[in-house]
Amino acid sequence: MQIKRLLLMALSAVALQSAARDKIDLSPLAWDITLDPQAQWANDKLFTPPVTMASLPVNLPTGGWQLLDHPQKTGVHLPATVEGEMWGWNGQTYGVTGNYVGVSWFRTQVDVPANWQGKRIALQFDAVRFRAEIFVNRQLVGYDLVNSTPFEVDITPYAKVGHKNEVAVRITDPNGNFNWKDSQCYAWGAYLTNPSHGFGGITGRVHLVATDNTFIRDMFVENTPAASTVKVHIAAEGVKQATPLKLELRERGSNKVVWSRQEQMDGSEKTLTLSLPQAKLWSVEEPNLYELTAKLGNDELTQRFGFRWFEVRDVKGDRQFYLNGKRITLITAISWSFWPDNGITPSRELAYKQVRDAKQLGMNMLNFHRTIGNTDVLNAADELGLLYFEEPGGNQYPANKFDDGTAYTQFYFNYRNEKLARMIRRDRSHPSLIIYNLHNERGASPQAEDRRQMQMAHRLDPSRILTYNSCNGKNPEGLPDDHFKLHLMPGDTTFHNIGWWDNHHAGGPGVYHDYIYKGKNDYLRFSDNKGEIVYWGEEGAIGTPPRLQLIRDEILRSGRTNNWEAADYLAWYDAYDNFLRTRGFSKAFPCVDSLTRQMGNVAYYYQGRVMENVHISNTVDAYAINGWESMKLENHSGVVDNYRNLKGDAQLIARYNRPLYLSVKLTHKVLAVGDTTTTDVYIVNRKDIHGPAMLQLTARDAQGKVLARMKKRVKVSGGVVYGENLMTGWKVRIPCAGYVSIEAQLQQHGRTAATGDDKIYAVAMNATGIDGVCAVADTTGVLAAYLDAQGVKTVNYHRGRPQADLMIVGAFEPTQFGSGYSDILEWVYSGHTLVIVDNPVRWADLLCDKEVMDYRGEKALGRSWYGGNFFCRSHPIFEGLPTDCVFNWEYQCFAAYNRRRIGLRDMSGEVLVGCVSDHRKEVYSALSEIPAGRGRILITTLDIPACLKGTEAYTKKVDLDGMNESMNTFNTQGMNKADAVGRQLLLNMLRYASQHKQ
Structure with a gap:
């Protein structure tokens, strides 16, 4: 028995020794949150590490520790923020008005084990925002304001071993943003602080750790x-x-x-x-x-x-990315790291969902953009296989203050360097992480302090690429430039200012259009800059709504109705749902999700086709979507919503990121029956298909009938030639209406080596059935000229009662007197139809004045990362056109950002085309039928005039965000082939008007 007892004692000693590092996770404990709005903080002196605790002021709760006995929130688990738990603390929830700025207290109780006696005991914080003052048993033990980074506090002298201990953290949230910008430093008294998202709290997990002194x-x-x-x-x-x-x-x-x-x-x-x-x-x-x-x-x-190596190689003068000796083209998206609930930190489930989303889209990388990354996300990327590009966020400082010699400038540099160093130490062993970038769209060239920061970072991790800037503007190809190109390569301490070409064009065109591909070497995001890494660093923002129904279901399931976004999403869903049910759209879109998913597909299709352009170029090395996640009031161009729901059908992007396929490129995807499109074919080939092959092309109608065929012998290079043109110039005349497929097959060694296809939409231009005489009120003469050419009988209108069977209004100014406005309405009341295709806002105002239309104002639809979408339902005016759908590439003549994009708040008409904009919790009309007496009025904001006369070229100066660059990509000519859809809609409206005379 004595031997057994001694053996058990020995085993216990071994177990105790092997458990020398003990850890208690404080995150799942019950934490209280107490707001302290009377606390003074705005003019505090601020301290960067290392901090001498004895020199710090001790800031107790206002009125004493008893304040914490009356918390506003109990039972909270970490990570947590005030905004996640008490959004609207002030009674305001709209937009960002529910944000809390100031001091809050987070408190919990923890038992410190008795066997920790003699150990070194530390509190380890994964992250806080912004400043944390840590109290243990009501004694100040720690201070840190390098927000969103890990830090540790040695509490050995203060911990009561074998007893319950109180941990209280005084959080100061002085400022912050709820958008994408990190270029503007925020003031805290006389200090400038590193900009970051405006959520205050303990934003990571907290552990209590005991070790030996060694x-x-x-x-x-x-x-x-x-x-x-x-x-x-x-x-x-x-x-x-x-x-x-x-x-x-x-x-x-x-x-x-x-x-x-x-x-x-x-x-x-x-x-x-x-x-x-x-x-x-x-x-x-x-x-x-x-x-x-x-x-x-x-x-x-x-x-x-993970064992791996990421590098840049020069292959016959072409700089390319390589992972483990194999060429790789990076396809990524920029993520601002907004999240549900607490706003700034994901649950582990959402972190993995983010990575799975990217892989489902066929992407191989994501970017932590303008904000520091998250370790749970990197862990998921490590495990599931996704690369990452990381920025510390908010690393900028006014260029004219760099050398002012003030303590405030030194504070900022100490702060930003400590934040960067902590980020690198935290993340540098993750195999998924391959690139660090210090600034996004920094307008100033690097100064000596910037170079010192880059050298410091490279010493901490010499194994990764480190760049100074990822930027927009005029980046010179093949020429040295510190502002755009300064970088350090793995294992190389030499600064390089050439060889890395990163350029942004943040704004997108609103929809895929036929000038995205105009021919070989003439397409969007083509590059022949082989001497440098070519990285399209922010591209193609097209805003679409989130998956509102899925988000609503999750909010109601979880009961998290008081977080920073919940009320907005619930109201947003209700607005869409009410419109679909009450305005005749429930057959076209049975639920809100069927509508928002189709809207997401507009951006998905565009991004997929531009990624295809990147792949076929064989020179572009990386492409980044602007952006990854959307949130309630910004960044609607995200391809996932804030709950990480894919906003569209994944296959629309994934099919263009496959390692092997034939890329079928058409110069015209939308045209009239009888028009001709030109087909070029490329191979995207990361599978080393090589050698002679037979290429076969087939054109088929919607029923599968073969319209045309051709064959051509081709040779495929393979190897590191990942994109290659196989043929150009197959012209196909489209003889039938509807969808036509162009299918490609590559035959090699008696089998099909690769396939691909694309679709055309052909419109059968039909002006029949427009009976009677059409009065035309249009000072440009464009409408009359077009209708005359279509065989429609027209008469110009100037004033008085229209002497016609139907009437169309274009560029014509209606006024109370002298324009015939009253006469026109009396004519409508008697049983005629008025079609309004231009100046719709002015007409809506006047119709409202006469109480013909319950009109409550207009809304210009958003562009770029705000976005706006059109959608329609079945009606005779869509005969021969796609219907019960969101306007995608088929309707590029209306959906494009260079066209008139206005919604009317029409509360009384029968809406035939609805539209939405950014995060507005309402749905507008873009085409309505309004009953008026025995007649009716069709009024539309859709840009039908542009489908007849073209649009003006975009001549405004390109702004710093690159929004306007996409506006320069359109075919602005009159009678553009893709405008056939708009022209046919005009004819359909007139046919409908002529067939409904009373």
Whole structure:
């Protein structure tokens, strides 16, 4: 019995020693939140690390600690923010008015185990925002304001071992944004602070950790050009003498040790080389992970990593990205890191959902954009196979203050350098992370301080690409330029200002249009700049609504109705749902989700086709969608909503990111029957298909009938030629209406090696059935000329009662007197139809004055990342045109951002085309039928005049956001082939008018 007792004691001692590093997660504990709006903070002196605690002021709760006995919120789990738990604390919930600025307290109780006696005890915070003053048992023990980064507080002297301990964190949220901008520093008294999202709280998990006094502080696994070899950097504290260090390597999820080594740690730092020739490399397709465990004395720390190498290679004068020796083209999107509930930090489930979303779209990278990244997201990317590009966010500072010598400038530089350093130390072992970038759209060239910051960052992690700027503007190709191109390459301390070409064109055109592809080497995002990495760093913002129905269902399921977005999403859903049910659209769109998903498809189709352009170019190395997630009042160009729901059908993007397919490119996707389109064919080829092959093209109508065929012998290069033209110039005349498919097959060695296809929509121009005489009120003469050419009988209208069977109004100014306005209405009341296709707002005002139309104002539809969409339902005016649909590429003549885009608040008419804009919680009319006496009025804001006479070329100066660049891509000529849809809609409206005379 004595032997058994001694054995048990020995085993207990071993267990205690092996558990020398103990950890308690404080995040799932019940936390209280107490607002302290009377607290003084605005003129505080601010401190950057390292901080001497004895020199700090002790800021207690206003009125004493008893304030915390009356919290506004209890039972909160971390991460948490005031905005996530108490949005609208002031009684205001609209927009950003429910935000809280000032001091709040987060408090919990934790039992510190008795067996921690003699241990070093620390509180480890993953992140807070903005400033945290930490109290343990009502004593100030820590201070930090390097927001959204990890830090640690040694509480050994203050912790009561074997007892319950109170942890209270005084959070100061001084400022912040609810948009994408990080270029404007925010004031805190006399200080300028690093801009970040305006959520205040404990924004990461919190752990209580006990170790011996000798412990491992950090372990960095640095990748090397020999992908199966890494450098291991270990930092330790409390090493007084040579201490045994044991290293063991395992595949993730396995207990089998595949490599081990015994060393001695005789100082605070040690670097050694780990080589595993049989290592399974980490890649996007095969994200193999390893876990390296270091044991120093009684302490133990495990670091997860992957064997891999990411680099730039020069291949016959073409600079290209390579991962593990294989060329890779990066397809990414910019994420501002907004999230549901707390606003700034994802749940683990959402972090994984984000990565799965990107992979479902066929993308291989995402960007932490204008904000620091999140470790849960990086963990998901490591495990599932997705690359990441990271910015610290808010790294900018006014260029004219760099050398002013003030303490405030030094404070800012100390702050931003500490934030960057913490980010790199935290994230540098993640195999998914491949590029650091310090600024987004920085307008100023780098100064000496910027170079020092880059050198500091590169010393902390020399294994990754580091760039100064990702920017818009006139970036010179093939020429040195510090502002646009300054960068450091892996393992190279030399500053380079050429070889890296990153350019932004944030704004999109609103919809895919036929000038996206005009011919070989003449298409959007083509580049022949082989001497540099070509990165289209922000592209094609087309705003669409979120998946409102899915979000509503999740909010109601979770009961989280008081977070920063919930009320807005619920009201937004209700507005769309009410419109569909009460205005005759429920057959076309049975639920809100059927509408919003189709709207998402507008952006998805555009992005997929431009990604296709990138792939066929074979020179472009990276492409970034603007953007990734949308939130309630910004960034509606996100391809997912804030709950990480895909906003459209994934296949619309994923099909163009496949590793092997034939790219069928058409110069005209929308045209009239009898018109001709030109077909070019490329191969996207990351599967090394090579050698002679037979290319076959087939044109088929919607019933599968073959309209035309052709064959051509081609030769495929393969290798690192990932995009290649196979043929150009097959002209196809379209003899029938509706959808026509152009199908391509590549035959090689008796089998089909690759396929591809594209669609055309052909309109049968039909002016029949427009009976009687049409009065035309149009000072331009364009309407009359077109209708005359179509065989419609017209008479010009000037004033008085129309002497016609129907009437169309174009550029004609209606007035109370002298224009015949009253006569026109009397004519309508007697049983005629008036069609209004221009000047709709003025007409709506006058019709409202006469109480013919319950009109409550107009709304200019958003463009770019705000966005706006049109949709229609079945009606005779859509004969021969797509119906019960959202306006996508078929309706490019109306949906494009260079066209008139206005919605009318029509509360009384029968809406035939609805429209929405950005985050407005209402639906407008773009085409309504309004009963008037025995007659009716058709009024539309759709830009029918532009379908007849074209539009003016966009001549405004391109702004800094690149919004206008997409406006220069359109075919602005009159009688553009794609305008056939608009012209036919005009004819249909007139036919409908002529057939409904009383």
